[in-house]
Amino acid sequence: MTGTALLAAAAGNLLPAVTRAPFVVSAQTTAVPAQITAVEGSLLAFVVLTALATALARDVLAAVIVFGAYSLGMAALYTFYRAPDVALTEAAISAGVTTVLLLLTLAKTTRIEHDVAFESVNLPAVGAVGLLFGGLLLTMGDIPAVGSPDAPVWSNPDVTQWYLAESYAQTGVENTVMAVLAAFRGFDTFGEAVVVFAGGIAALIVLHREVFA
């Protein structure tokens, strides 16, 4: 029941305004005609289904495997939306490394055998999630369409367009994402790299080890 509701809601994001009209309070929607392709639709359905299966799977091993599939679907979706840097990160870190580390952790711990495949659904939890989800859906009408040239995040002349125009001249790097990451916000990236390093040290401490390998 929740699956169909969630699916319908996710599809309503991209379907014509008729579908999401009941959710829209402020009626200033710029009803963009739906241009959802078959690839996009099947990817979205795949991601939503695997996310639900991850949440509902009773067996932890099954949940980990389905979560890897979810990450792969997200990576494909990011590629579809022309965010290849994010897609690469999602595929390498989330689908690859995280799945392997979770499987490894699972192999070190106790696994409980179940007779049923899925968790029993907790109705109050579903109600709470549904309320939150409905509240989020109310904001959908004001979000620009995917890839819209009028979206503020794209058309902003002071931020996005400035970096797109200036990053090559100032850094000599064609990939604007890398120019922003390594140069314009290089100090933040340094902090992130140190956080990764500190994560490794923290794992050593937690596991009472003094050598990695």
Add this chain to the structure above:
Amino acid sequence: MSDVRPEDETARDAAPNETSVDADAGAVDEDEDADDVPPHRARPRSGRYDSDRRQGTPYTESQVIMPTVKIVAPFAFTYGLFITFHGAGSPGGGFQGGAIMAAVVFMIAFAFGIEATRDWLANTVVVALAVGGALAFAGIGLIPVARGGAFLQYDLLPIPVKYGLESVEVFGIAAIVTGVLMGLFFLLARGFASEGTGFGEGGDDESDDDATDETETASNDADGVGGDLGPSGSDRTPAADGGER
């Protein structure tokens, strides 16, 4: 609370006289086949599989996985190098490329055994990648500061700005990510150091525990760890050990 941890691999490859000692009572010994199962172990009738029993053979040679990895690994590693080094001109960068290169090591470990891969890839490599990456990033950032500029002000580097960014990605971020991810993998594969003490429960009971801990650490240090990870096991007293943990 019980601080006896499942010592899956440590029990296998450690000395046979090395048993876990309960810090409080010291009563739970030889829990491998005992009837009174310690709390962290699953009883057979509860439908749970103990990790020792479930993965009785931790590594089996697979005639499918091994050739596949042999064929795929060079290409995947080259792809990781490409993503790392070509991040300036195409999607990617040090983070993604480093993760792919670490994933190649995971692949090799799954095909040829984690312990064999651990022996092949010395701890020195992992530590040198992680620590060297952090130091390289900080060093590249601090060179402009030494020349009177700001942190990571690339135009004060003696190389073009583009190569400054590239060196941060390659020598800094990629090295850190590769080293830490490989380290996490090997750490999780080895698991909790059950021969140590519990969390913050220091005491005199575990003095002989620390003896075995030190010998194991010393043997690991023989691989060439050096002083990379701070105080080594040999100059730690049991009291400081227990208090610190």
